[in-house]
Structures are given as C-alpha cells and as structure tokens.
Amino acid sequence: xxxxxxxxxxxxxxxxxxxxxxxxxxxxxxxxxxxxxxxxxxxxxxxxxxxxxxxxxxxxxxxxxxxxxxxxxxxxxxxxxxxxxxxxxxxxxxxxxxxxxxxxxxxxxxxxxxxxxxxxxxxxxxxxxxxxxxxxxxxxxxxxxxxxxxxxxxxxxxxxxxxxxxxxxxxxxxxxxxxxxxxxxxxxxxxxxxxxxxxxxxxxxxxxxxxxxxxxxxxxxxxxxxxxxxxxxxxxxxxxxxxxxxxxxxxxxxxxxxxxxxxxxxxxxxxxxxxxxxxxxxxxxxxxxxxxxxxxxxxxxxxxxxxxxxxxxxxxxxxxxxxxxxxxxxxxxxxxxxxxxxxxxxxxxxx
Amino acid sequence: xxxxxxxxxxxxxxxxxxxxxxxxxxxxxxxxxxxxxxxxxxxxxxxxxxxxxxxxxxxxxxxxxxxxxxxxxxxxxxxxxxxxxxxxxxxxxxxxxxxxxxxxxxxxxxxxxxxxxxxxxxxxxxxxxxxxxxxxxxxxxxxxxxxxxxxxxxxxxxxxxxxxxxxxxxxxxxxxxxxxxxxxxxxxxxxxxxxxxxxxxxxxxxxxxxxxxxxxxxxxxxxxxxxxxxxxxxxxxxxxxxxxxxxxxxxxxxxxxxxxxxxxxxxxxxxxxxxxxxxxxxxxxxxxxxxxxxxxxxxxxxxxxxxxxxxxxxxxxxxxxxxxxxxxxxxxxxxxxxxxxxxxxxxxxxx
Ligand SMILES: CC(C)[C@H](C(=O)O)[C@@H](O)C(=O)O
Ligand SMILES: CC(C)[C@H](C(=O)O)[C@@H](O)C(=O)O
Numbered sequence: 001x002x003x004x005x006x007x008x009x010x011x012x013x014x015x016x017x018x019x020x021x022x023x024x025x026x027x028x029x030x031x032x033x034x035x036x037x038x039x040x041x042x043x044x045x046x047x048x049x050x051x052x053x054x055x056x057x058x059x060x061x062x063x064x065x066x067x068x069x070x071x072x073x074x075x076x077x078x079x080x081x082x083x084x085x086x087x088x089x090x091x092x093x094x095x096x097x098x099x100x101x102x103x104x105x106x107x108x109x110x111x112x113x114x115x116x117x118x119x120x121x122x123x124x125x126x127x128x129x130x131x132x133x134x135x136x137x138x139x140x141x142x143x144x145x146x147x148x149x150x151x152x153x154x155x156x157x158x159x160x161x162x163x164x165x166x167x168x169x170x171x172x173x174x175x176x177x178x179x180x181x182x183x184x185x186x187x188x189x190x191x192x193x194x195x196x197x198x199x200x201x202x203x204x205x206x207x208x209x210x211x212x213x214x215x216x217x218x219x220x221x222x223x224x225x226x227x228x229x230x231x232x233x234x235x236x237x238x239x240x241x242x243x244x245x246x247x248x249x250x251x252x253x254x255x256x257x258x259x260x261x262x263x264x265x266x267x268x269x270x271x272x273x274x275x276x277x278x279x280x281x282x283x284x285x286x287x288x289x290x291x292x293x294x295x296x297x298x299x300x301x302x303x304x305x306x307x308x309x310x311x312x313x314x315x316x317x318x319x320x321x322x323x324x325x326x327x328x329x330x331x332x333x334x335x336x337x338x339x340x341x342x343x344x345x346x347x348x349x350x351x
Numbered sequence: 352x353x354x355x356x357x358x359x360x361x362x363x364x365x366x367x368x369x370x371x372x373x374x375x376x377x378x379x380x381x382x383x384x385x386x387x388x389x390x391x392x393x394x395x396x397x398x399x400x401x402x403x404x405x406x407x408x409x410x411x412x413x414x415x416x417x418x419x420x421x422x423x424x425x426x427x428x429x430x431x432x433x434x435x436x437x438x439x440x441x442x443x444x445x446x447x448x449x450x451x452x453x454x455x456x457x458x459x460x461x462x463x464x465x466x467x468x469x470x471x472x473x474x475x476x477x478x479x480x481x482x483x484x485x486x487x488x489x490x491x492x493x494x495x496x497x498x499x500x501x502x503x504x505x506x507x508x509x510x511x512x513x514x515x516x517x518x519x520x521x522x523x524x525x526x527x528x529x530x531x532x533x534x535x536x537x538x539x540x541x542x543x544x545x546x547x548x549x550x551x552x553x554x555x556x557x558x559x560x561x562x563x564x565x566x567x568x569x570x571x572x573x574x575x576x577x578x579x580x581x582x583x584x585x586x587x588x589x590x591x592x593x594x595x596x597x598x599x600x601x602x603x604x605x606x607x608x609x610x611x612x613x614x615x616x617x618x619x620x621x622x623x624x625x626x627x628x629x630x631x632x633x634x635x636x637x638x639x640x641x642x643x644x645x646x647x648x649x650x651x652x653x654x655x656x657x658x659x660x661x662x663x664x665x666x667x668x669x670x671x672x673x674x675x676x677x678x679x680x681x682x683x684x685x686x687x688x689x690x691x692x693x694x695x696x697x698x699x700x701x702x
Contacts, residue, residue, distance in 0.1 A: 085544050085545055085548060085551070085552065085555070086544065086545050086546065086548040086551075089545040089546055090546070090548065094546070117471070118470055118471055118473075118474045118583050118584045119469055119470065119471060119583075120468070120469055120470060120471050120472070121471070122467075122469075123469045141513070141546070141547060142546060146513070146547075146549045146550070147549055148549050148552065148553065150517075152556070153517065154517050154518065154521075155516075155517065155518070156516065156517035156553060157514065157515070157516050157517075158515045158516075158549040158550045158552065158553040159512055159513060159514055159515070159549060159550070160512070160513040160515075160547045160549055160550045161510055161511070161512050161513075162492070162497070162510060162511040162512075162513070163508065163510055164508070164509045164510070164511075165506075165507065165508050165509075166501075166504065166505050166506065166507035166508075167505065167506070170505075192597070192600075193436050193437065194436055194437050194440040195437065195440055195441070195445070195492070195493060195597075195600075196492060196497075196511045197436060197437035197441065198497045198498055198499045198509040198510060198511055199497070199509045199510070199511045200436070200437075201436065201499065201509065202499065202507060202509040204436070205503070224600075224601055225600050225601050225603075225604035225605075226604060228579065228601055228602075228604050228605035228608065229604050229605065229607070229608040229612075229613070231605075232469050232470075232583060232605060232608045232609055233469045233608055233612075246543070246546075249543075249546075249575075249576050250575055250576050250579055250601060251579075252576075253576035253577060253579050253580050254576075254579035254580065254582075254583060254605070256580070257579065257580040257583045257584055258583060261580075261584075262580070
C-alpha cells in the first residue's frame, strides 16, 4: 500500500466548496486503507475581495508540494463589478495550469444510460457516445501574449497572440495517441489549418508524424467549425480528440452539453511527467446564482475524483467511483430534486 | 426601376457551379422587369491546377466593378495533395472578403417548419428558432498575421496574431445593433473576455458603449464556450448575435447544424458602406465527394440569393424567394430524393 497522499483542496467560490465537499466524501469512502491528507486553501474571488490577494507566491510554492489538487470553481458573482475580468482566470486558474505544466487537459464525454441529452433520439439511440478530448493546456491563445495600445480611443488596437511550439504540440499529441491505444484506436485532430496556416501547419505535421509510430490507430482531421457540426449530429463518431487550448475549451463545453450538461462534465489538468501536481476540477463554474442553497449537482466533481484516483495509480478505486455514479444516474428520475449532500451521500454509500 | 445590375459569378469547385446555377435560375425567375447581367469568372482549385493562378490582380480589379458577387464554393478534393492548405482560402475567399471590406459576415439561422434538426423535440417544440449571427469579417485571427520559425525542427514555433481595432469592432457592432432594432431588439455579444482580456476588453467596452445609443435593445453576453451550450440546448434564446471572425466561423456552423444543416445555411459577406461589391455564398463547401452527380442541395445558395436581393434594395423579391423556399421545404418528405435542378426548378416556378 502506498503512503498517504497529500491533496491540496481549493473549494473556491460559489458552489465550488459545496461540490468539493461531496467529492472528498466519495474519495474518503472509496479510499479504504489508502490514506489521503487534505489541506484546504482559501483562494478565489472572496479571498481577493477580502485581502486583495489572488495567488500569493508562498501558496503557489505550497501547492507545488501536493500530490494532487482538487479545485471547485473560482469566479465572482456576475454583478461583482469590483473583480476585473480575467483576474481570477488568468491569475489563479490558468496560473496553476501553466505553473504546474498541465499540458494535458483531459475531458471525457460519455452519454451515460438514462441521462437526458438535448440531441434527438435519431442521433443517439443505440449508439455509444463515449469519447475524450485531450485539450492542450499550456500554449496557444491562453499563453497571455498580446496587448492594447491607445486604449479607449477610436484608434485602439488590441492583439492576442497564439504561441505554439513543436515541443508543446508533440507532447500532447503523443499523450493523445497513447490514450487512443488504450481505447478504440481512433483519433481526430481538430484545428483550422486552412485559415490558421502557421499554427495549423505545425499541429498537422506533428500529428501526421506521430501517427506513423501508431499504425494501429486510425486518424482523422476536422476543422473546428465542422467538429461542432459532428458533435451535434454524430457524436458517436469520436473516440480521442486532440486539439489546441482554445478549440478544446469551446468543443468540450459543447461535448458536455450533448452528453447531459456541464453538471456531469469532469476534467483533469494533468502533468503526465509528474514534475508538478495535477489538478482535478469540474468543467462548470462557480454558479453564484445557486450558491448556498445546497442544490448544486456534485456529480461532475465526483467524476473528477475518479480521474484523480486513476492519475494517482488507484485504477480500481477510480472504476468503482465511476460505476457508482453511473448507477446513481440510472436511478434518477425526471423532475426529482435531490440536494447536493444527498447525491454525495448516495454515491459515497455505493462505492 | 433601377438599371440592370452586374453580378460577378464565381461557381468555383465541386458542387459550387451546380448550386450556383440553381441560385441564378431563381434570381432570374424572381427578377421580373429588373435586369441582372452576369459575368462568370473561372476561379478556384481547378483553375489553379490548370494555370497556377489563384486570383490575378486584373480579375480582382474587374470583380471590384460588380454590383454584387455570387460565390459557390472553392476547395479541392481532400485527396488533392497538390493544393497547399490555405492556398484558396487565404488567396481567394478571404482575399475577397478583405479586399472588398466585407466587415459584416451575415449568417441567418432559422429552423423552418418541417426541417429535421438533430435537437430533441423538448428543445425546439413550440419555440421559434430564428436568429442571425453578425460575424466580423475583416479582422481577428483571420488577418493572416503570424509566422513560423525553425520549421520542421524540434524547436519550431508557430504564431497566429489576432488583430482587433476599435475601428473594426465598432462598425460591426453598430451594424448588429441596427439589425436588432429591425428584429426582436435583443443582442448577444459572444467572446471570451475572461481569457482573451485584450481583444475581449475592446469588444466588451465598445459593445457597452454602442448599447447606450440603443436603449430599446436588450443586451446579453456569453463566453464562446457557453454559447455553444445554448445553441444546443436553447437556440430560441438568440435574436442577433455579434462576434469576432473566428468565433463567428465556429458558432455559425453549429447554428447551421441545429437548424437543419449546412445544406440550408446562407450567408452574405457584406460591405454596408457599398464601397465594394458584397458577396453571397452558401456556408457549405465544395463537397467534392458528391460533385458532378446532380444531387447537391441548392437551397443554401438560393437563400443566399434572397440576401443578395435584399442587399440590392429588392426587399420584396427577397421575401418572395424566402417564402418559396419555406414552402418547398415544408413539402419535402423524409427520404425523398430530388435532384439539384428539380429543387431549383420547383423554387423558381414558385417565386
Ligand atoms: C474559466 C476559464 C478560464 C476556463 C477556460 O477557458 O479554460 C473554463 O472555461 C474551462 O474550460 O475550464
Ligand atoms: C473556408 C473557410 C476559409 C471559411 C471560413 O473559415 O471563414 C468557411 O469555413 C466559412 O465559414 O465561410
């Protein structure tokens, strides 16, 4: 049995702490003899409003020592005009992804039995919708390059620079091919190389070159615009999708929507080289409108714990969490309202 | 009655010439006493393969004299490895959009009665899905700024630069607000200002400032990732959507998918100041796999002719084309197969 593992917990804002509590409950229940030590970190909009601090260096250094990080959600209420746009996203969430080199942003999409989807039966009936998006997490338009000149004047110019390196693209493409070999051996590159000829050319060449090392994996390419069409009309065609940071952001929200909504969408910000802790979080945000009412669905966070367990080498426990979630979902009936803790309790009891 | 108007016709590749022929047939039928002179231009992959020319300056100069341009689709068969990626997109299609200052890329999305959508009935039944995306057409990541260094080496870097100007953003936002006043007085800005803080800040500030001039228009903001969710789960919420070039590209394909597919999606590349001819084209591509079989659906092109008529001041004729299309669609039955010309003939007879 492994030693105890240290988890850094960032509940964050809004429903973040509520759903994280249920995630940890399930983690505890499935852990058995395996020990997790948790340390809570107070970060997010509320902390900033109180102290003016987003992510002190000392906290970043402490987080770096954890075996993994659990994040709820960060973000102020939409009306909170005191929080500048991007402050928490760039200063906290993306800072962690970049500082800890989370180059694989893993987002599984599975249409579980019994889950209502906005798609017509003709699109989904009898088909298995089960794919995973491997979104690059450390480059592209997310790197924060760009600027503004002559702000607020009629001559203002604002730029954003997408930076893509062979180093960054190759490692994530390779990770995606590896995952494809552990799944149904199919991989789709999503980009827009007919317009973004520089970045697209790089992605395409590297994709094609790595593909030669995986002759058993079938490859496919879709422009990002066409990819959204297929996500709505034939999501069963996908197995592993690999794409850049921004395209990954966009298509994973759509992927979540067609497989039951972001209330179910889990994600891992993974550093496959284990040079820094990986971070697990639901795809959804802090949902300030329903915070404090105990009605947030913790399922996405609980599924993120399954990804965490898997990453920490506890594959059997990861599978048990996923199985318990699937069973819980199958038992849900339309219109039924269960509280956040009721769902957490039920899944914790079943793992 | 206006003088005859001169239309430049670029059929292009694949199914392009086939669908354009039907579009012109309907235009001729609805024109009545109004005269259109058409001049065909041979441009696209086939021309390039034959002559090595994409868009000679002399042709560009001639096109500039037209009253409007009708474009089918350009693009080689996927297997045609001799056509470099982006050559026709950047060198022809985008070159025309930029050279003729098509800053409004207009893409209406309407779920016509009887059209099959991939969305569940619960999403669409009893609701009117009828919105228009105003996509910026001359800036952003489409401007072709960026480059590659150390190509083909492990140290390769590829960049793409999104350029956004107050000048460019304000004119398209203003156009979108004007359209909202002629529709249901609702407008949604789609961007990603929490990550793309420079460009997003510019878009947001200009949007909010123009909004003060339109107190009767309700404004809304969505991050692009969230926008894809709503397009799949509640498309009826949209009226006018205004967004940048790349986001517009992505969400209009999804919008087309949920309202019946790109076989029905029309578009106008519009220069509202009329300093250069506007260009009308279906959203779909050259579909080389079905070219030459006479089975391509010309509906998107015919609807684009409605946009063209409207732009040229023939609003009544534009409405007649749209009405004839709606009636034709309502009469279609599942599994029915009509040829390209049958559909064109039927609509031409009905206008
Ligand atoms: C909150 C935001 C910065 C973030 C992103 O864009 O990556 C979110 O949308 C996500 O997908 O995790
Ligand atoms: C072909 C391509 C350059 C074009 C675009 O990206 O604008 C197309 O996708 C469109 O939407 O008209």
